[in-house]
Amino acid sequence: MANSTKYRKTNSMPDALDELPLAIDRAAPTPLSVQVATGLRAAATAGRLRGGDRLPSSRALATRLGVSRTVITAAYDQLHAEGWLSGRRGSGTYLTASPARGPRPLASAPPSRPASALLDLAAGAPCVEAIDRAAWRRAWRAAGDRIPLTRKDRAGDPEYRAAIAEHLLRHRGLGAGSDTRMLATAGASAAVGELAAALLRPGDTVAMEDPGYQRAAGAFRAAGVRVLPVPVDAAGLRVAEIPRGVAAVYCTPAHQFPLGARMPAARRVELVEFACRTGTLVIEDDYDGELRYDTAPLPLLATLGPDVVVHVGTTSKILSPVLGIGWLVGPPRVTEAVLAHREATGTGPAVAGQHVVAELARHGDLARHLRRLRREMPPRRALVTERLRGFDVRGDDAGSHVVVALASAAEEVRVVAAAARGGVLLEGLGRHHLGPRHTFGIALGYAAIGRADLPYALDVVADCLRAIGRSMVP
Template sequence: MVDRESGTPLAVQVASGLRAAAVGGVLRGGDRLPSSRELAARLGVSRTVVIAAYDQLHAEGWLDGRHGSGTYLTAAPAPGGAPGEGAERVDPLAGLLDLAAGAPSIETLDAGAWRRAWRGASDRMPLVRKDRRGEPEYLEAVAEHLLRHRGLGAGSGSAVLATAGTSAAAGELAAALLRPGEVVALEDPGYQRAAGAFRAAGARVVAVPVDAEGLRVDLLPEDARLVYCTPAHQFPLGARMPAARRVALVEFARRVGALVIEDDYDGELRYDTAPLPLLATLAPDVVVHLGTTSKILTPTLGVGWLVADPAVAAAVLAYRELTGTAPAPAGQQVVAELARHGDLARHLRRLRREMPPRRALVVDELRGRGLEVRGDDAGSHVFVPLASAEQEDRAVAAARAEGVHLDALARHHVGPRHTFGLALGYAALPRAELPRAVRLAGDALARVVEWTA
């Protein structure tokens, strides 16, 4: 918002508002800002005003322009020095109760099992060379995990590779399979780190809307070479893609010669009914399955997996040979140790017992205040829809004033901001802190909705 009655120039007001949004957590490092034309239209000012504000923020180190892909917020410059001068970065979440989506439940991880796994991994002699496919023990553990917990026979007609995580795998697939400028279709709102990985690999990311059943297959572009989706529990709106739409997606991929990248976000965390079969079991010829330990264990390990047709896996391996890259073995060895002792399976059982009461607490607190809650009864987050961008921004600021960090949909859009609300995660906080955080967030949200109704 700008105040035309103020003596402060409009460009200065716009720049100040963007700085405040960054400091307040409404915007984060790596978020794509609207074009100068789009922001000018939103604010009702001339494009010259927005360009001047962007230029000032560029000069201060807040923004980074990337040719062909827009303007992005960098990490906030630390006080007393220009970016890169050695000043410490300040954690924007320090002291806040974090209710953002996409973080794991560390409290559920058994400390004894964790230490035993690291000890077991450290007993192995250091490697002379890394296996670019992944450590054999890790690949065996992944294959068993997928068969037992996701119904995917990874060793039958498909190749399994270790990865450095989901977004890293997305970037590898784009770099290995696409020519610069070819199209990747991505859910909108959706996973921005995947979008960033695709863009970094030279792909053109096209936003495709989602609804209550996930990705809108009927709106996919005909020239898409890759289609990225989260069918088990759509991130961040929480929908589960039903069987009919999964079939339609596979039919689309076969018709246009595209590959579907199935990010199995929250796939292991279904506790109401049996999960639908993976897309990769339905159509292994056109589906690449991605998983990660970051959400079910911890991002400390930095490892995931990729299951694909052997020709696709061979292309990724060729790219790794060309670039000299490969996922780090240490995290793989720890996961293999967890699996060897049965601790990985036990951890997943604990997670499935822990998440339902947490979700029930969140839903009861929010609905008790008259707030709407959406999302499939699974996973580690819910979606709270809001009426406007103003409500969303005010809700984040109001919760932050109460000491709670909320995850606004603003940062999850691939294209222009069109859906408003919050992705509220309930896994990361310790069990003892969650009720207070949800209560504070619910009160703040209810006040904002009442004020702006």
């Protein structure tokens, strides 16, 4: 009987191999180093190891397999040469996403997993990996130390509103210091719902980008408001095609969702002039306006037309949706109507999240976090364009997502399904349309996923695109 050794889990090493049996056969003619390299390569090819997984040190693995360290070193050197492994100074040896010499076949992807376990490349989620956990814990502790309220200010916690006013002035150039212009909200979608309930009547119509943000559309419809689609182009919402007689226009000018266009200054002026001329309210959703890292941001619509524009924002894209808060800045007539609606319905944003953000701002942690995000996002986006080179990747050099254009709805469905089988969550553009689908592709986010998992996930996407023949930019 062949003498074999198996490495199994111990309690002393929290590495990727802890749950992975690795067998060697001392009686086999194949050198032990080759057997180790073959076993690790096979585990990676089958998806039992993933890009970013940390391997044990050569000494630790040698001890566990009962072989000399030279055997493990030779195996690691071979896998390094093939592109399977990479070393990080002071951290260890890690599995790369795939061998550098060529794409990994789809058959090598991990088995299908539930959506909650997939590597998240859907757009619209924050980069929680960039949060300073010590600052996060400190803010929550400080928020918990506050005396519980007996009644809450329906406009929002004064310290939170002051912190957001400072944030908007510093990072977005919007003066919002007056209590009559600034309200706390439960997020951008909640703000849209409150505006619809407080200012619009059932049967009124709202113009909205198509494709566009479906949760905003849902908030309008829940208030009985009709949503009319307006086409978008490389400059965002096409003002000339806004239907006549609409009560409001909803748009995302800083970074159109989901196509990623930035509305240029001329079109911003055109939209504000339209609103002033027709008496139409413009709702400016600045969902990730802070995440501009290529050029200085353009003036907000709210600074160009403070009497006709309501500016809404959220912490869910720059911090975490667990906070459940955002803000609304608008003319006094708008904020007063929203406050009256809150008083009549007893509603308003929760205070706990406001306290946390106020504490982050108090110690300068909010500003430091935004600086970290602006450093974190560019290399992630660069990796996306590098790994998807040759495909039709679109979108402004900002925010946290791009669009990979496809030719049809069928291609979109196939790529999303194939990626899910490979362990990666993608989101097609189809679900973002208000009317008939006319733009096809993938809205690919690169913020939510861990930095170590991103290369592997992008290689899965590239394999899926090649499988449908999308190897060249149209």
